[in-house]
Amino acid sequence: MTTHTLRSKRRRSALRTAAFMSPWLIGFSVFFAYPMVSTVYFSFMKYDGFGAPSFNGLTNWTYVFSDYPMFWPSLANTLWLVLVMVTCRVVFGLGIGMLITKIKTGTGLFRTFFYLPYLAPPVAATLAFVFLLNPGTGPVNSILGDLGLPTPGWFNDATWSKPALTMLAVWGIGDLMVIFMAALLDVPKEQYEAAELDGTSPWQRFRFVTLPNISPIVLFAVVTGVIQAMQYYTQPLVAGKVASGVIGGSGQQFEPGYPDKSTLTLPQLVYNLGFQRFDYGSACVVALVLFALAMAFTALLMRGRNNLIQAGD
Amino acid sequence: MTQLLDPPRPPAASPEAPSPALRAARRKAVLHWIAVHSLGVAAALFFVLPFVFVVLTSLMSDQQALTRDLIPRTWEWDNYRRVFDTPGFLTWWRNTLLYAGVGTVLTVVSSVPVAYALAKFRFRGRRLSLMLVISMMMLPPQVIIIPMYLFWAKQLDLSGTLWPLIIPMAFGDAFSIFLLRQFLLTIPDEYLDAAKVDGCGEFRTLIRVVLPMAKPGIAAIALFQFFAAWNDYFGPQIYASENPGAWTLSYGLESFKGAHHTDWNLTMAATVLVMAPVIAVFFFAQKAFVEGVTLTGVKG
Numbered sequence: 130m131t132t133h134t135l136r137s138k139r140r141r142s143a144l145r146t147a148a149f150m151s152p153w154l155i156g157f158s159v160f161f162a163y164p165m166v167s168t169v170y171f172s173f174m175k176y177d178g179f180g181a182p183s184f185n186g187l188t189n190w191t192y193v194f195s196d197y198p199m200f201w202p203s204l205a206n207t208l209w210l211v212l213v214m215v216t217c218r219v220v221f222g223l224g225i226g227m228l229i230t231k232i233k234t235g236t237g238l239f240r241t242f243f244y245l246p247y248l249a250p251p252v253a254a255t256l257a258f259v260f261l262l263n264p265g266t267g268p269v270n271s272i273l274g275d276l277g278l279p280t281p282g283w284f285n286d287a288t289w290s291k292p293a294l295t296m297l298a299v300w301g302i303g304d305l306m307v308i309f310m311a312a313l314l315d316v317p318k319e320q321y322e323a324a325e326l327d328g329t330s331p332w333q334r335f336r337f338v339t340l341p342n343i344s345p346i347v348l349f350a351v352v353t354g355v356i357q358a359m360q361y362y363t364q365p366l367v368a369g370k371v372a373s374g375v376i377g378g379s380g381q382q383f384e385p386g387y388p389d390k391s392t393l394t395l396p397q398l399v400y401n402l403g404f405q406r407f408d409y410g411s412a413c414v415v416a417l418v419l420f421a422l423a424m425a426f427t428a429l430l431m432r433g434r435n436n437l438i439q440a441g442d
Numbered sequence: 443m444t445q446l447l448d449p450p451r452p453p454a455a456s457p458e459a460p461s462p463a464l465r466a467a468r469r470k471a472v473l474h475w476i477a478v479h480s481l482g483v484a485a486a487l488f489f490v491l492p493f494v495f496v497v498l499t500s501l502m503s504d505q506q507a508l509t510r511d512l513i514p515r516t517w518e519w520d521n522y523r524r525v526f527d528t529p530g531f532l533t534w535w536r537n538t539l540l541y542a543g544v545g546t547v548l549t550v551v552s553s554v555p556v557a558y559a560l561a562k563f564r565f566r567g568r569r570l571s572l573m574l575v576i577s578m579m580m581l582p583p584q585v586i587i588i589p590m591y592l593f594w595a596k597q598l599d600l601s602g603t604l605w606p607l608i609i610p611m612a613f614g615d616a617f618s619i620f621l622l623r624q625f626l627l628t629i630p631d632e633y634l635d636a637a638k639v640d641g642c643g644e645f646r647t648l649i650r651v652v653l654p655m656a657k658p659g660i661a662a663i664a665l666f667q668f669f670a671a672w673n674d675y676f677g678p679q680i681y682a683s684e685n686p687g688a689w690t691l692s693y694g695l696e697s698f699k700g701a702h703h704t705d706w707n708l709t710m711a712a713t714v715l716v717m718a719p720v721i722a723v724f725f726f727a728q729k730a731f732v733e734g735v736t737l738t739g740v741k742g
Contacts, residue, residue: 142563142565143565145563145644146559146563146565148555149555149556149558149559149563149644150555150556150559150560150571152552152553152555152556152612152613152614153552153553153556153571153575153613153614153619155613156552156610156613156614157574157578159610159613160586160590160610160613161574161578161581161586163589164586164588164589164590164593165585165586167586167588167589168585168586168588168589171588171589178592178596225485228478228481228482228485229482231478232478232479232482233475233478234475234479239482239485239486241728242486242489242490243485243486243489245489245490245493245721245724246489246492246493248669248717248720248721248724249717249720249721250669250672250673250691250692250716250717250720251673251675251692252673252675252692252693252695252696252716253692253695253713253716253717254717256695256696256699256709256710256713257492257493257496257710257713258492260495260496260499260706260709260710261492261495261496266508266509266510266706268495268499268512271510271512300488300489300492356580359582360582360584362582362584362675362676363673363675363676366675367675367696370696371696371699395584396582396584396676399584399585399587399588400584400676400679400680403587403588403591404591404680409588409592412588413588416584416585416586416587416588417585419582419584419585420581420582420585423580423581423582423585424577424580426580427576427577427580430576430580431573431576
């Protein structure tokens with residue numbers, strides 16, 4: 130084969146690759162690269178959507194970090210969600226996954242029941258939980274009251290709003306159940322049989338056989354859980370709006386975070402700064418903080434020892 | 443171990459009495475079965491009762507919905523008709539179907555060739571492209587919303603419509619590309635080579651050989667995309683909030699609560715109507731869906 134034909138063949142194959150990749154190449158440029166550069170640019174600009182943006186140095190950055198009253202509460206909330214909500218979801222997800230592998234009668238029915246809440250659209254599920262947990266007439270407090278137990282204010286009480294969101298998140302645990310179930314069924318049976326012959330207790334078998342086998346999946350669940358917690362938007366915003374009763378046509382008068390900033394998360398700040406206060410510059414600062422956090426944990430997913438998302442060849 | 447977990451059988455009427463050890467093992471198996479299934483029933487109640495209470499409340503009369511009652515005294519099926527009579531509700535349905543339907547078709551058509559190239563072509567920058575796809579997949583939509591909003595609203599004057607949400611789907615969706623690429627990796631190269639020996643180009647190989655084998659993967663991304671659009675709240679909030687004629691169900695549902703602030707029965711009926719289609723689709727496509735969830739995770 131001559132070098133000439135080899136080169137033309139190579140060029141043909143490059144063109145072919147470009148043709149197949151073209152939708153994404155355009156999508157990447159227009160909906161990722163351009164807006165990312167633009168977000169960095171606006172973070173140093175004063176811009177309210179009218180007139181021309183003007184350079185104002187680090188003003189937006191210092192405003193967000195030291196003067197914007199919602200920034201640190203929202204980070205604290207995110208940390209709470211990571212520590213409590215993610216932990217609860219992983220523990221319950223694993224528990225339900227183990228339970229379903231042990232259930233021998235009516236397995237299909239149980240699996241469907243456990244999985245169904247995951248499918249409930251977030252706005253609908255949130256509305257349902259605000260109703261179930263409404264302090265006055267909600268079924269949960271009715272039952273708690275009848276049993277003589279305390280009846281918290283749930284979504285209307287700053288100490289109970291995040292636990293209420295956690296319950297909502299644990300309810301929709303179907304995705305983790307399926308992933309854990311698949312992992313648990315992959316654990317070699319012989320290892321359990323050998324461990325049993327050695328006279329181990331069920332806890333020891335869980336600790337020394339199950340856990341080591343599924344630890345990459347546990348790590349995957351934790352890291353994706355952290356990423357989801359940082360992006361948590363629809364449920365806390367809708368819960369706050371509905372529980373506070375402040376819902377208007379375009380909803381612009383509602384200050385996110387009800388009650389008392391307890392449900393604020395970073396993405397809600399982008400909305401608050403950009404679309405309620407028309408301070409696009411500061412909104413872009415928060416957007417970049419969110420971006421840095423999301424990418425750090427994504428890198429953890431790709432680079433981790435176990436190469437959790439198999440990006441390699 | 444697995445034998446111990448089998449459901450208990452009634453004691454067999456065998457002529458010989460079972461040995462004490464066997465009887466003890468069987469007793470243990472029965473107790474184990476009871477423990478596991480009681481736990482299962484308790485868990486099932488936690489997952490199902492919220493649905494039950496929502497449906498029960500949706501059937502209560504206006505007065506009863508304000509009380510602490512759990513079970514309707516009269517069954518007001520008419521509530522559902524009243525929800526449909528609410529101004530805008532049918533428009534939200536139409537908009538949601540447009541957003542989810544057109545968006546899904548566009549996503550599948552634009553993502554398939556990209557996923558195929560990333561799974562089966564060898565080219566420089568492939569690994570980098572894949573890492574960028576994963577980064578886009580993990581990107582919270584709020585990160586780039588300011589420039590995107592300015593682009594759609596100020597430059598193209600499309601705010602108040604759903605087009606800013608639909609048009610980007612014609613340019614590949616990162617999550618769909620990634621998921622489908624994972625699926626295509628499982629198709630052995632021999633099939634593709636055989637097609638090429640038969641004189642098929644890459645495009646014909648994709649259409650004739652790969653697509654029929656990739657049906658489960660494509661079904662999974664179509665379902666995920668449909669549900670993502672159905673569930674989207676942030677997108678319609680940003681682009682459509684100023685124009686109720688462009689609202690989707692997920693966005694309109696909240697304002698439905700605003701307009702009926704004390705009518706939990708109607709709000710819950712509307713909630714049921716937003717949940718029901720998703721759950722109905724699930725029952726028709728259960729296998730593809732669960733397969734997809736597993737694919738997103740760890741199976742290469």
